[in-house]
Amino acid sequence: MAEKQAISNYLKRVSPGSIGGRCEKSLIDDRAALILRTSSQGISQVGDHVEASYLVRVDDTKINRRLEELGCGAQSGAVDVVMLIMEEPPSQADISMILNGADASGTRKLRGLGPFVVFYSSYQRAIRDSIIAGANKEGLKLTRLDTLPEFERMKMSDDDPMVGVYFDTDSEEFAINHRLLKSVENKFSQKETIILYYRISSLYFDQVTRKLKATIAISLHDINAGETKSVGSQDFMVIVAPGQPGMAIRDGLSEVASNAATLLMNEARIEALRMASKAQNKAMKSGSGTSVVKLQLKSKRNMYRVKTTLSSKTVTSAKIENNYLVITLAKGISVDDFVFGELLGTLDKMGIKIVDENIKLSIGNNLITE
Incomplete structure (x- = not known):
């Protein structure tokens, strides 16, 4: 009982939105694979009753x-929550690729921002991919703007990751890229x-x-709520072996930046889940969200026939x-x-x-099966 309640x-x-529906039941049925440890905290006799308390540790990632x-993830339910990944511009003052004369001790200085500028888009992609990988492990879906055709014309270069x-x-x-931000x-201001x-x-x-060190x-930032929450910063360092070519610096920069981002996602995903859950609760209370109904028939052909008969006045989209x-x-x-x-x-x-038994309607989870 304690494990089910946890x-x-x-x-x-x-x-x-998953409470009371098929998703909650499925997770409770599969709880053996989702619970890390259960330990008894105490058992006592109270009259004719026994009271017991347990500490249950769940595997939130799973x-x-x-x-x-x-x-039934945090981004679906009463409303679909879109998560985008974008970048805030770095400060040149915080990017030190040149040593002063006293520190250089005769070694050849790098010119300007050196390989950082030349391979800037490579670092952007490395950081972006690390963040997306970390988010996916937590069941979060991040949308990449460079995968959306309507933003293709706004690329600043062929390899622009569009962040x-x-x-x-x-x-x-x-x-x-102000044009992209606009x-x-x-496109997204009317959505959660x-x-x-x-x-x-x-x-x-x-x-x-x-x-070589990166922070x-x-x-x-929740666009609709106007809420911004910082989850802090994370640094990571590697040492580039002497005699390594300039490409080693480029690869090292990608490594420290992406590893720092990966470590920081441990905190970021908690805040992302909180914001998504808050948006779901808001939509359910206000009735402003859209509802999703899932239909499962024995024949996919019949499902397609149903799709073609749906009214555009009541349905915004339907797909198998x-x-x-x-x-x-x-x-x-x-x-x-x-x-x-x-x-x-x-x-x-x-x-x-x-039959009535196959019509299951609950907040965020509406399933009809043949």
């Missing part, structure tokens, strides 16, 4: 990943959107000690995914009205009868 309590915090697989920052060779400054605002910003707080290479900072027809309702359309007023009528006309 799973439910965790879901109330990170995915409130739970979040399982929620995502079931389609909002680039190095302007004319002004020799780190610049913000387009992001126009959280932007995960990373920033290269400092970067240092000592040619004498060969120490990465991460913050999250993982043996389900996933139907997203328009804002203001209640699940009850859609299911009993439209969907079941369509199925009846097709000769498909759904």
Whole structure:
């Protein structure tokens, strides 16, 4: 009982829309694989009753990943929460690629910002990929702008990772792609959107000690709520062996930056889950979110036939995914009205009868099976 309650309590915090539905039941049924340890804290006799308390440690990484697989993650439910990954411009003052005369001790100085500028987009991709990998392990989905066709024309170069920052060779400054930011605002401001910003707080290479050190900072910004939360910074250091070619510095910079970002994601994912859960609760209370209904029939052909009959006035999108027809309702359309007023009528006309036991409707989890 304590283990079941621990799973439910965790879901109330990170995915409130899954409470009372198939996702909660699935996790409770699979709890043996999701609980790290259960230890008794005390047992006492109170009259005719026995009171017992337990400390249950759950594997939150596995739970979040399982929620995502079931389609009940923190980013889905009463409303779809979009998470973008973008960059805040670094400060040249904090990026030291030149040693002063006293420290250099006769070694050849690097010119300007050296390989950092030349390979800047490589570091951006390394940091971005590390953050995305860390987020995916926690069941979070980060959207890359360079994968969206409508942003393709806003690239500053062929290898631009489109995180909002680039190095302007004319002004020799780190610049913000304002055109891209404006387009992001126009596209995502009407959705529940959280932007995960990373920033290269400092970067240092000592040619004498060969120490290469990077510090990465991460913050999250909820566009709709106007809330920004910093999760701090993290540094990482490596030593580049003497005699190594300049490419070793480039690779070392990618390594320290990406490793610092990976370590920082341990804190960032907690804040990301909190913000997503807060958005879900807000949507459920205000009724401003869109609802999703999943239909599972024995025939995919029949699911496709249902898809083609749905009204555009009640449904914004419908697609077949993982043996389900996933139907997203328009804002203001209640699940009850859609299911009993439209969907079941369509199925009846097709000769498909759904028994009441196979109609499971709950907040964020609406499943109908043949």
